[in-house]
Amino acid sequence: MKFVIAIIQPxxxxxxxxxxxxxxxxxxxxxxxxxxxxxxGISEVYRxxxxxxxxxxxxxxxxxxxDIYLDQTxxxxxxxxxxxxxxxxxxxVLDLADCIRIRTGEWGxxxxx
Amino acid sequence: xxxGSDTAFVLISAALVMLMTTPGLAFFYGGLVRRKNVLxxxxxxxxxxxxxxxxxxxxxxxLAFGPDIGHFIGSLxxxxxxxxxxxxxPDYAATIPHLLFVTFQMMFAVITPALITGAFAERxxxxxxxxxxxxxxxxxxxxxxxxxxxxxxxxxxRGVLDFAGGSVVHITSGVSALAAALMLGKRRGFPSEQLPxxxxxxxLLGASLLWFGWFGFNAGSALSANEIAVSAxxxxxxxxxxxxxxxxxxxxxxxxxxxxxxxxxxxxxxLATITxxxxxxxxxxxxxxxxxxxxxxYTAVVFVKQKFTYDDSLDAFGVHGIGGIVGMMATGLFARxxxxxxxxxxxFAGNFAFFQEQALAVGAVILYSVALTYIFLKIIDMxxxxxVNDEEEVMGLDHTQHRESAYTLLD
Numbered sequence: 001m002k003f004v005i006a007i008i009q010p011x012x013x014x015x016x017x018x019x020x021x022x023x024x025x026x027x028x029x030x031x032x033x034x035x036x037x038x039x040x041g042i043s044e045v046y047r048x049x050x051x052x053x054x055x056x057x058x059x060x061x062x063x064x065x066x067d068i069y070l071d072q073t074x075x076x077x078x079x080x081x082x083x084x085x086x087x088x089x090x091x092x093v094l095d096l097a098d099c100i101r102i103r104t105g106e107w108g109x110x111x112x113x
Numbered sequence: 114x115x116x117g118s119d120t121a122f123v124l125i126s127a128a129l130v131m132l133m134t135t136p137g138l139a140f141f142y143g144g145l146v147r148r149k150n151v152l153x154x155x156x157x158x159x160x161x162x163x164x165x166x167x168x169x170x171x172x173x174x175x176l177a178f179g180p181d182i183g184h185f186i187g188s189l190x191x192x193x194x195x196x197x198x199x200x201x202x203p204d205y206a207a208t209i210p211h212l213l214f215v216t217f218q219m220m221f222a223v224i225t226p227a228l229i230t231g232a233f234a235e236r237x238x239x240x241x242x243x244x245x246x247x248x249x250x251x252x253x254x255x256x257x258x259x260x261x262x263x264x265x266x267x268x269x270x271r272g273v274l275d276f277a278g279g280s281v282v283h284i285t286s287g288v289s290a291l292a293a294a295l296m297l298g299k300r301r302g303f304p305s306e307q308l309p310x311x312x313x314x315x316x317l318l319g320a321s322l323l324w325f326g327w328f329g330f331n332a333g334s335a336l337s338a339n340e341i342a343v344s345a346x347x348x349x350x351x352x353x354x355x356x357x358x359x360x361x362x363x364x365x366x367x368x369x370x371x372x373x374x375x376x377x378x379x380x381x382x383x384l385a386t387i388t389x390x391x392x393x394x395x396x397x398x399x400x401x402x403x404x405x406x407x408x409x410x411y412t413a414v415v416f417v418k419q420k421f422t423y424d425d426s427l428d429a430f431g432v433h434g435i436g437g438i439v440g441m442m443a444t445g446l447f448a449r450x451x452x453x454x455x456x457x458x459x460x461f462a463g464n465f466a467f468f469q470e471q472a473l474a475v476g477a478v479i480l481y482s483v484a485l486t487y488i489f490l491k492i493i494d495m496x497x498x499x500x501v502n503d504e505e506e507v508m509g510l511d512h513t514q515h516r517e518s519a520y521t522l523l524d
Contacts, residue, residue, distance in 0.1 A: 044309065045368045047378060047428065048415030051307045 001096035001112060002070050006061040007035055007089040008081040013059050019080035020063070023072045027113055029062040037087065058089060064099050064112050115201060116208035122338035123209050123217050129329025130220035134227050135159050137326050141319025141381070142231055145374075145427050148311040149509025150235045151519045157230040157242060164243065165223040165250055170194055173222055174215050176255035178205065181265025186256045204264040206336040217333060222258070225282045226250050231427030232290035233297045233499075235308075236506055239514045241497045248489045249289065253482050257285050261474065272467060273474040274448060274456055276345065277334035279389025279440040280478045287434020288479050289486040291425060296490045297499050299424035301506050313373055320377035324353055327384045331391040341453055345391040348399035349384065355403025356383020356410075363411050378432060382410035385436030390444040393456035398447035402440070409439045438475055445471035 008016060013030065020028065034055035041054040065073050074091055082088055101111040139158040143151045165173070172192050179187030191197050199210040206214045226246040233242070260266040261275050268280075275281060302308060310316060331349040335342035360379025361371040368375075386406035387399060394402065414431035425431060445468035448459040460468040490499060500506070505513040512518065 045364075045370065045372060046309055046374055048364075048368055048411075048419065049304075050368070051309050 001099055001109065002065050002067060003094040003096040004061075004063045004065060004070070004073055004077075005092040005094065006063075006077045006081070007033065007058050007091075008061060008077070009083065009087060009089060010057055010059045012081040012083070012088075013061075015080040016061065016077055019076040020073065023069075023076045025063060025065065025069060025073050025076065027063065031060045031062075033058050033060045037090075056087070064096055066109050066112050114208060115199075115210060116337070119206075119208040119337045119339075120210065120213060122342065123206075123213055123333055123336055126329035126333025127213070127217040127220050129326045130217070130224065130333065131162070131326075133323050133326035133330065134162050134220070134224045137319050137322035138224065138227050139319065140315045141323060141377070142234065142427050144312040144315025144317075144319060145310045146234050147308060147509070148520060149511055151311065151315075151511065152517050153239070153510035153514050154230070154234055156239075156515060158227045160243065161227045161230075161246055162223050164247060165226065166219060168247065168250055169219040169222050170215070173250060173255055174218065176251065177222070177258040178214075178218065178263050181259070181263065184265055184267035184270065185259070187259050187263055205262075208337055214336070217336070218258075221278055221282060221330070222250060222254060225254050225278075225286050228282070228286035228429055228433050229290045229293060231429035232294040232425050234426040235510065236297060236300050236500050238498060238501055239510075241493050241499050244497070245293075245489055245493055248493075249486065252489075253285055253289065253485050254281070257281055257478055257481065260477075268470075268474045268477070271470050271473070272457065273470050274393060274444055274467075275389040275441065275474070276392035276444075277331045277388045279385070279437045279444065280474055283385045283388060283433040283437025284441065284475060284478045285437075285482045287430045287432070287437055289482045290429035291423070291434060292483045292486040293490060294423050294425040294430070296487065296494075297424075299422070300426065301503065303424045303426075304419075304422050310374065317373055317377050320381055324350075324380055324384060327353070327388075331388060335392060341392050344395075344452060348394055348396055349387055349391050351396050351399040352387035352403040352406065353380045353383040355400050356380060356386065356406040359383075359404050359407035360411055363407060367415070378414070378428070379407045379411075382406045382432050382436050385433050386410075386440040386443065389437070389440045390447060393444060393448040393453050393459075395447075395449060395452055398443075398449075402443045402447065405439055405443060406436055410435050438479075441471050441475050442468075445469075 035058045036054050041056055043053040044051045099111045135158050139155040143155045146154045175189050175191035176187050179191045182188050197211050201207050202211040258281050260268040261281050328346050332342040332346035357376045357380040360375050364375040365371045383403045383406045387402055410432050413435045414428045446459045446461050448457050450458050457467045458464040
């Protein structure tokens, strides 16, 4: 089992969700985050004080998948989230030790669903 | 003789001025602080509305407007509003009930100490703030109010003109704010860390409510639904609009982009500056005054503050202090008798003596306000301490002073 964390541009979320749904990967968690990469971020000005911004809004997508679905998941996210410009984001893949469905108590591959 | 339309107008104006404290100032300041301090900031304004409403009717009004003692202060013979009835007091307002004059002035007494809270935002102990505000209202606001507006007040006798409170409200609070900011010291992380406003929409909302309420503040100070009130209303709006535009232009050129905060701040600066002049100047003068307001206040807020790095957190000095000073001097420049026969002619009409008196008033009010602020804060510091401790400041005042959260993150 793998746990996929994707940091993507907020405006790409709809496209990524659609692409994942098409591959029948339905279970996801989404959060708003702030992040930066090698870009310096956007600075804001308040009464003349320039706030050295370094963090830009991103969206974090978390998906648990069985190993056979990993490649499709990554491909769905990558193709939908890509714009070719700096700031597209990253996908991280972690080994998932276990997964439990709370409602039924199922463990492992079946629980990922 | 009580006049119905004057009475109706001043009643509504009093309510408009109340609106300026809460929600106006509460939201204006509330949006500018970090989310962990928004409630405590708003609480300061709300609390002062309550506290000063009681102080005023118990003894504040008597000290400010009561029978004169030594041209310095009013006596306590009107304690608890004893002897103050519906019958008009011709010294102050001949066509409205005396008690209405009391009510209208009360709202000024309420908002003035609330303006100072901008200087010590995000770091002052609640009990110390409350005690300081009460002492300040009684021993700074009430006397200075008497000097400028009270029958027998020494500045009033010298012909000083302050239509709606440039000196009484803005200079007193603004310079006291600077003194307080210096005495309390900087917030943790100022100026090296980022402390941006947590909700600019609140700040704009607050500024808009302030602008709206200011019509009561300035036009209402005519104490009559007459031509002076109309003139004051129009010049107030003009100065606010021009000041906002000026600030936006300066900001666009110097910082790169016009900001909402800049527009809101410019408008408030214009409103503060036109306050003393509002019943004495023409619309053309108001345009000039609006430009001057933003030129001086922008310089104070952006350049002077950054150079000296004092933490006047919400720019109470930069906007109200400087605005009040510029406004009083602008009154000395632009006042014309043909606008208000009870006013005077300013320097631009050839009258230097009046301009001098305005300068004297500015100097006297600054010195007195700063001196007493210093004394009171020193005493309170010894008794209770002024600042919350480091840990409380990091956790936020909402939680540590009030055990409340403004926004829940989970339901």
